[in-house]
Amino acid sequence: MITIGNFFFTYRNILFIVLYLLLFIPSPMLFSPEVFGEKYYLFPIILGLAVTFAGELIRGITIGLAYIIRGGKDRKVYAEKLVTEGIFRHCRNPLYVGNILMLLGVGILSNSLIYVAIVMPLFLFIYQTIVLAEENFLRNKFGVDFDNYCKRVNRWLINFNGLSETFSGMQFNYKRWILKEYNTLLVWLIGIFALLLFTYPQVVPDVNSRNTLFGVIVVFLLLVYGYIKYLKKSGKMTDSMA
Structure with missing residues (x-):
């Protein structure tokens, strides 16, 4: 999985552009007028916009409080230091969580059953392998410090406890x-x-x-x-x- 993750990390920008373009392929409706009535389109619009804007909100807050180098180095996983402040105190991969929500939201907005049911699971698999590759790098570089960080902070789920202290203790x-x-x-x-x-x-x-x-x-x-x-x-x- 780590080898696969390193491959996806190297070509992730191209892959994600392709995944984004798949929003526009023809697909059965996620919300159809037969099931949701004449105003069916309000469901994907409202829900999709709410989810995708929540994703960007998470990304924006994360970057504004404590930026982490995302681009790697020479198209390989890289980190100068172990970032554990800001939203990284509450989730190990908040930028990726934001990305997932942004893409899920536009998938819902596109009203595409194929995108939500097929493309999104593929997207999640790609991210899981990338995260495993990144964690392997961080564990090898930072050792016990990274292990202790993993014990405190969940990989994907955001812990909302103490968020107010994080916001009050840092400047956006x-x-x-x-x-x-x-x-x-x-x-x-x-x-x-x-x-x-x-x-x-x-x-x-x-x-x-x-x-x-x-x-x-x-x-x-x-x-x-x-x-x-x-x-x-x-x-x-x-x-x-x-």
Whole structure:
């Protein structure tokens, strides 16, 4: 499993893009009008948005409180230090939990039975192998410190006890959240609006208005993305708390 996890870690960015694109393949409905009535589309929209935004909320809070190097080194698992503060006090993999919820939420939003029933279990398997590979690296590097951390903190479940103390004892770095997350946010938001507008014509019945609205949204998001990228590259925005 560790060998498989190292393989998935190396190619995870490509794999996750492919998994994201699978949102748009034809599929039987998760919520059908035959079962849920004329307003069936409200169920995947409300539930899907709630779940996917919960995932980004978890990611945002995690990154803003205590950032952990996610990219590895030379496309291999890597860590400079054992991060145990912030949300990592309450869950060993909060970023991955956030990713899972984000993808599950857009899967529900797409109203795709195939995505929720087949793609999501595949996604969970990939993440489990990646986590096992990461844990093997961390155990070899940090030894007993990592073992003690594992005894205190669950791999996947978030322990909400003591969250208020964590928040009060640390300062949320919103600049770091923006600078580390703006790539993810762009793809995620474009996907959400595409699903809302083109999966549910009930939202905007007129085709021309729908296409125009989506175009305006994409242009706006790209402009915001470009501006943040400019601020980052120019050094006018950094993740410094000063």
